[in-house]
Amino acid sequence: MTTHGVPSLEEVTGARQELTVILPVRLLDVPNWPVGPFPFELGSRRTDAPTRSTYFAPASVRVLYGAPGNPRRWYLPLDVEQDGLHLLGMELLCAATARNPEYALAVMHLSVKRPLLPILRALAARRHTLVNEPLTGRLDPAGLLAGIADVRGSEAPFATAQPYTIAFITPTSQQTPALRSSLEEALPASADRWLWQLASRSTQEDYPLPPETAGEHLKDAVRISADWSALVLRHGTAFLGHRTDTGAGDFFEFAALHSRTVYLDALLLGALQRDHVDELTDELSAVFTSSPLARRVVALERNIAVFRSTYWRQHLTAHGAANDLLLAFQNQHRLPARFHDILAEAADYSRLVQTQESQQISGTLGVLTILGLPLGTALSILQVLDDHSLVHLLIALTLSVAATAGTLTTQYGRLVLSSLRGR
Numbered sequence: 001m002t003t004h005g006v007p008s009l010e011e012v013t014g015a016r017q018e019l020t021v022i023l024p025v026r027l028l029d030v031p032n033w034p035v036g037p038f039p040f041e042l043g044s045r046r047t048d049a050p051t052r053s054t055y056f057a058p059a060s061v062r063v064l065y066g067a068p069g070n071p072r073r074w075y076l077p078l079d080v081e082q083d084g085l086h087l088l089g090m091e092l093l094c095a096a097t098a099r100n101p102e103y104a105l106a107v108m109h110l111s112v113k114r115p116l117l118p119i120l121r122a123l124a125a126r127r128h129t130l131v132n133e134p135l136t137g138r139l140d141p142a143g144l145l146a147g148i149a150d151v152r153g154s155e156a157p158f159a160t161a162q163p164y165t166i167a168f169i170t171p172t173s174q175q176t177p178a179l180r181s182s183l184e185e186a187l188p189a190s191a192d193r194w195l196w197q198l199a200s201r202s203t204q205e206d207y208p209l210p211p212e213t214a215g216e217h218l219k220d221a222v223r224i225s226a227d228w229s230a231l232v233l234r235h236g237t238a239f240l241g242h243r244t245d246t247g248a249g250d251f252f253e254f255a256a257l258h259s260r261t262v263y264l265d266a267l268l269l270g271a272l273q274r275d276h277v278d279e280l281t282d283e284l285s286a287v288f289t290s291s292p293l294a295r296r297v298v299a300l301e302r303n304i305a306v307f308r309s310t311y312w313r314q315h316l317t318a319h320g321a322a323n324d325l326l327l328a329f330q331n332q333h334r335l336p337a338r339f340h341d342i343l344a345e346a347a348d349y350s351r352l353v354q355t356q357e358s359q360q361i362s363g364t365l366g367v368l369t370i371l372g373l374p375l376g377t378a379l380s381i382l383q384v385l386d387d388h389s390l391v392h393l394l395i396a397l398t399l400s401v402a403a404t405a406g407t408l409t410t411q412y413g414r415l416v417l418s419s420l421r422g423r
Helices: 049-053 058-065 116-123 189-200 214-218 251-260 262-285 293-310 320-332 335-384 390-408 411-420
Strands: 016-027 073-082 085-094 103-112 149-151 164-170 222-225 228-232 236-241
Touching: 016 085, 016 116, 016 251, 016 262, 049 058, 058 262, 058 293, 103 149, 103 262, 116 164, 116 189, 164 189, 164 251, 164 262, 189 214, 189 228, 189 236, 222 320, 228 320, 236 251, 251 262, 262 293, 262 320, 262 335, 293 335, 320 335
Parallel strands: 164 236
Antiparallel strands: 016 103, 016 149, 016 164, 073 085, 085 103, 222 228, 228 236
């Protein structure tokens, strides 16, 4: 079946198909699982935390894998098959925020032996899907995580309406729409159409991509090499090979490993950044709703500082592709612009608090002046006259109180009292 000359992926099974599903969950207890990311193996290479730590900057390593004595990530090897899906294992990444200390991300690693796009469409809850919900029965994450984590509903904070998916597919020799005719030739337009469908989890019927804006939608595609490309969208990422996969021993084994490990980690870091920016945005909107303004602004500035020092990275590694994927994820969610707006708005609130505090200090000094000047003048006169009469002292005090009360009724006095009022 074709649509505008581009074969549909709904009936296509690639030579190599991998699927990673990311779900927001509420962590109930620290899992009794091995600590670290899932250690996939390829030959002598084992992608455990020490190996991946050589790929990322130290700050990113602490966020993604934790530190000695403070684990943030756990994995569990599994071997579950159902309806052409093979679950290889799961991961849990602690993603706690200031307001949601139990927040975490669950990662499911699957291999797919049937057409991949219908599964992606079902996970995206598209209409008229050819398959039922794939994560049911033995693959139901709620059952797999029972007693460890609760799978969040779409109404929960930060939860997306559907799971985030990372699809990896390489073509056979017959699947020419994805193939380069030669290494010197540019990709056919059909290859980017396939890439778009996999990342958006849609067909032309679900979302007809307008030819006038197709270039804009595809401009952030990451050309990892002549062999394969990636496209990062808001709810999914896709990796697509551009030459025939020859099977065991092919480079695409290493490419699939990268998509499940370091490239997954780049996208997980982006998801952590997105969730913290969402929380900071929500916190900004509640600055004036409760508690004294100064206290709220101090807490907000502290949370911004923690986020900035812990999570906010735009340079992830010296290796370009992972950086490109992280930047593409950030751009899809407008994270740099949103964080810039957060900093600007927080600075405005900080100046407002400083102005209020300056006004209160000035008001306090004004009250001391209004109270002290008449009283000090009266006592000074009595001292100069060497008058020790109690009656005269009481008269002086009465006159100073009257002078103070009169001063408070003036425009200056009212301004001083106004500055001392509640915020």
